[in-house]
Amino acid sequence: xxxxxxxxxxxxxxxxxxxxxxxxxxxxxxxxxxxxxxxxxxxxxxxxxxxxxxxxxxxxxxxxxxxxxxxxxxxxxxxxxxxxxxxxxxxxxxxxxxxxxxxxxxxxxxxxxxxxxxxxxxxxxxxxxxxxxxxxxxxxxxxxxxxxxxxxxxxxxxxxxxxxxxxxxxxxxxxxxxxxxxxxxxxxxxxxxxxxxxxxxxxxxxxxxxxxxxxxxxxxxxxxxxxxxxxxxxxxxxxxxxxxxxxxxxxxxxxxxxxxxxxxx
Amino acid sequence: xxxxxxxxxxxxxxxxxxxxxxxxxxxxxxxxxxxxxxxxxxxxxxxxxxxxxxxxxxxxxxxxxxxxxxxxxxxxxxxxxxxxxxxxxxxxxxxxxxxxxxxxxxxxxxxxxxxxxxxxxxxxxxxxxxxxxxxxxxxxxxxxxxxxxxxxxxxxxxxxxxxxxxxxxxxxxxxxxxxxxxxxxxxxxxxxxxxxxxxxxxxxxxxxxxxxxxxxxxxxxxxxxxxxxxxxxxxxxxxxxxxxxxxxxxxxxxxxxxxxxxxxxxxxxxxxxxxxxxxxxxxxxxxxxxxxx
Numbered sequence: 001x002x003x004x005x006x007x008x009x010x011x012x013x014x015x016x017x018x019x020x021x022x023x024x025x026x027x028x029x030x031x032x033x034x035x036x037x038x039x040x041x042x043x044x045x046x047x048x049x050x051x052x053x054x055x056x057x058x059x060x061x062x063x064x065x066x067x068x069x070x071x072x073x074x075x076x077x078x079x080x081x082x083x084x085x086x087x088x089x090x091x092x093x094x095x096x097x098x099x100x101x102x103x104x105x106x107x108x109x110x111x112x113x114x115x116x117x118x119x120x121x122x123x124x125x126x127x128x129x130x131x132x133x134x135x136x137x138x139x140x141x142x143x144x145x146x147x148x149x150x151x152x153x154x155x156x157x158x159x160x161x162x163x164x165x166x167x168x169x170x171x172x173x174x175x176x177x178x179x180x181x182x183x184x185x186x187x188x189x190x191x192x193x194x195x196x197x198x199x200x201x202x203x204x205x206x207x208x209x210x211x212x213x214x215x216x217x218x219x220x221x222x223x224x225x226x227x228x229x230x231x232x233x234x235x236x237x238x239x240x241x242x243x244x245x246x247x248x249x250x251x252x253x254x255x256x257x258x259x260x261x262x263x264x265x
Numbered sequence: 266x267x268x269x270x271x272x273x274x275x276x277x278x279x280x281x282x283x284x285x286x287x288x289x290x291x292x293x294x295x296x297x298x299x300x301x302x303x304x305x306x307x308x309x310x311x312x313x314x315x316x317x318x319x320x321x322x323x324x325x326x327x328x329x330x331x332x333x334x335x336x337x338x339x340x341x342x343x344x345x346x347x348x349x350x351x352x353x354x355x356x357x358x359x360x361x362x363x364x365x366x367x368x369x370x371x372x373x374x375x376x377x378x379x380x381x382x383x384x385x386x387x388x389x390x391x392x393x394x395x396x397x398x399x400x401x402x403x404x405x406x407x408x409x410x411x412x413x414x415x416x417x418x419x420x421x422x423x424x425x426x427x428x429x430x431x432x433x434x435x436x437x438x439x440x441x442x443x444x445x446x447x448x449x450x451x452x453x454x455x456x457x458x459x460x461x462x463x464x465x466x467x468x469x470x471x472x473x474x475x476x477x478x479x480x481x482x483x484x485x486x487x488x489x490x491x492x493x494x495x496x497x498x499x500x501x502x503x504x505x506x507x508x509x510x511x512x513x514x515x516x517x518x519x520x521x522x523x524x525x526x527x528x529x530x531x532x533x534x535x536x537x538x539x540x541x542x543x544x545x546x547x548x549x550x551x552x553x554x555x556x557x558x
Contacts, residue, residue, distance in 0.1 A: 007356035008363075011434075012370050015427065018389045019373070021396045025388065033394055079285060082278035090275035098279065100544050105290050107540040109488040111509035112529040115516050116293030139289040142282055202380045202491050203513075217378040231394065238381045245376025246369075253365050256372055256435065 019242065026235035033231045048236035061216030062240065064130065068205070068213065069198045071134035076145040076194040077187060084149035085175070089158070102143040113139065114207045121208055132208045133215070137198045144197065145190045152186030185255045192252045199245060216241055294533075300526035318527035328528060330503065331511040338507060339486040342425055346482060347475070349426070350433025355467070357438055368438075371431040383495025386424040390496075410497060414504035417497045421505055424492060429485070433478045440474035441467060480543040487536065508532055 025033055026048050027041040036042060052058040086092070087099060117136050118127070126132040160182065164174040180187070206218040220237050249256065304314040322328050357367050374382070390410050392398040401408040410420040444466065452462050490509035493499070499506035499514070506514070512532065516525035 004356050005358075005363075007353055008358070008367055011353050011430075012367070015370060015374055015431070017396065018385045018427065021389050022385050025394070037394070037399055039396075075285070079281040083282040086275035086278035089269065090272040091269040092271065092273050092275040092279075095275075098283070100541070102282070102286060103544060104537050104540050105286055107484050107488075107536045107543075108290070109490075109509055109512075109532060109536060111488070111490055111512045111516075112297065112533050113289075113293050114513065115522075115525075116296035117289075119296060120292055135285065135289055138285050142286055146282060196376050199376065200378045202378060217380045220380065220384070231388070234384065235388070238384055241378050241381050242373070242376070246373060249369050249372045249376060253368050253372075256368055 022235050022238050025231060026239045028232060030230065030232050048232040049240075051233050052236055052240065058216075058219065058237065061214060061219040064209070064213050065199065065205075065215040065217070066244070068130040068133040068137070068215070069195055071130055072137045072141055072198045073191050073194045075134060075138055076141045077191050080142060080145035080149050080190065081180075081187075082175075084146050084153055085179070087146065087150045088153040089161070099146075102146060106140050106143040106147070108139065110140075110201070110203045114203055117204060118207050127208065128210045128212050130213045133205045133213060134198075136204045136208055137201060141194045141197055145194055148190045148193060149183070149186055152183045152189075156182050188252055189255045192248060192256070195248055196245070297526045297529050300522045301530055304523055314523060318523045319531070322524055322527045322531060327511070328531075331506055331508050334504075334506065335487060335508045338422075338489070339483055341422055342429075342486045343479060343482060345422070345426055346430045346433050347479060350430050350478065351437050351471070351475075353430070353434045354437035354441055355463070357434070359442070368435070371434055373431075374428050375431055377428075379491035380495050382424065382428050383492040386420060386427070386492075387496045390420050412501050414501055417501060417505050420496060421493045424496065425486065425489070428492065429482060433482065436474040436478040437471055440471035444470050476546065480539075480546075484536065484539065484543075487539070 024040060027044055027046070029043065029045050029047060032038075032041070032043055087095065113136075121127045121132040121136070126135070156179070160178065161174065164178050169178065202215070202217045205215045209215065209218065216237065220234060220241075301318055302314055302316070303311040304317075358364055377385070389395045390398045390408075392402045392409060398408060398410075407413075408416050410416040448466050449462070452466060457465070488509055489507055490513065493505050493507060494510055494513075497505045499510045512525060512528055515521050515528065
């Protein structure tokens with residue numbers, strides 16, 4: 001049984017090494033990065049992080065990303081809840097086709113949509129707003145949210161609904177008071193996934209923004225090409241993009257495995 | 266399986282989702298269709314071009330090459346990540362403090378923005394400042410992902426394994442956790458070997474999640490853009506120019522709207538066909554496993 005630990009341990013080391021290397025670089029100054037090859041910082045410095053936290057053009061990127069990700073999570077979860085309920089409980093005209101059509105959008109390559117999105121959101125005056133990115137990310141997050149929630153909801157026996165209606169609950173009251181608490185973990189997992197896919201996406205977010213809503217990941221790429229490769233700051237910015245994800249995982253760690261199976265284990 | 270009630274009013278519950286997705290999907294798609302059948306000479310003057318672009322794309326070696334590279338890439342990714350993911354999931358602890366540690370660290374790469382994943386590996390693989398590149402150079406291995414196509418491919422593949430194997434692990438782990446202990450006890454009484462337990466208890470239980478894993482990994486690797494773009498920019502030469510990279514190059518780099526739109530549609534149809542297969546297979550497996558109980 002002891003040997004069983006070797007495989008996950010090796011795998012975790014493999015996962016953490018590149019991240020450690022980024023952390024290591026973010027704590028060095030540029031001369032040290034380029035001149036000395038060392039496994040840990042010889043001359044520990046937090047200057048790179050200081051640069052980011054003192055420059056609005058840097059830290060506004062984090063705020064922008066947070067704003068559009070939050071808008072997207074709220075839209076996705078609140079719209080997907082009733083839709084997922086409908087898919088899990090009722091059959092209606094064209095339900096299977098609709099479900100498949102929704103899923104096919106999850107499979108649509110963002111590269112296909114980049115340019116048309118730019119034109120669409122420019123023409124409705126949403127270009128360079130947080131709402132534009134949030135709506136664009138709904139393209140793949142909404143179907144995913146419906147899919148996961150439908151999986152979780154199908155696991156709730158229908159008797160619960162029927163009993164509640166017999167007890168005289170109205171539909172909205174039943175939905176909020178009884179049904180939502182029953183799938184609370186499912187909602188948490190769905191929100192987590194919407195957060196995740198909106199947070200990691202760059203192509204659409206970059207195409208749809210120029211200044212006011214520019215995400216942190218796009219600001220990073222710009223700085224790499226423009227200011228002659230400031231490795232330390234780049235590494236620090238990268239480290240900071242990992243932090244929100246790590247925090248969010250901690251909250252859903254008990255349900256994450258079931259969530260990845262889309263609530264269908 | 267829940268007996269579903271026929272209720273046309275359910276459409277009202279689906280309506281918000283329908284409208285938002287239609288706004289973000291149908292209108293842009295129509296724009297693409299519109300471009301794909303027209304030719305432009307600049308100044309926003311467009312003329313009808315029929316199916317010319319489609320014929321051109323289907324017969325262009327550039328598209329064939331990108332398509333083959335894409336298939337090869339997705340094939341390699343699946344061949345590595347699925348078996349590796351199963352092995353790791355089987356070896357993961359089932360209880361104790363190891364569980365949250367494994368879950369959290371393994372999920373970490375999934376939540377890193379894709380271009381940061383690219384940046385991490387770009388730095389990690391550099392011969393001058395990266396741990397991997399430097400170590401390989403010290404060992405006397407000639408490794409340079411900027412110039413050598415093979416090294417570029419290896420870097421992109423290892424990066425994808427690093428990035429996405431955890432998805433397979435977590436899915437399989439979820440499948441394994443749903444197996445009741447009684448199954449294992451019964452197997453023990455029967456004197457089943459480790460292999461038999463895997464073949465007759467664990468694998469069937471993982472079948473559903475494995476399907477999700479295979480198909481999600483296939484689709485996502487088929488659409489990969491940001492990570493290889495950051496690491497290699499599609500180079501050296503065209504050696505890591507996958508479909509999405511080629512498409513963006515054509516549409517935004519060269520502004521060849523017509524061919525790019527035609528290529529988008531072909532690309533999208535391929536994905537649509539695949540997701541249809543996915544959907545059918547998934548629902549069939551779902552019916553079977555439910556019928557079996």
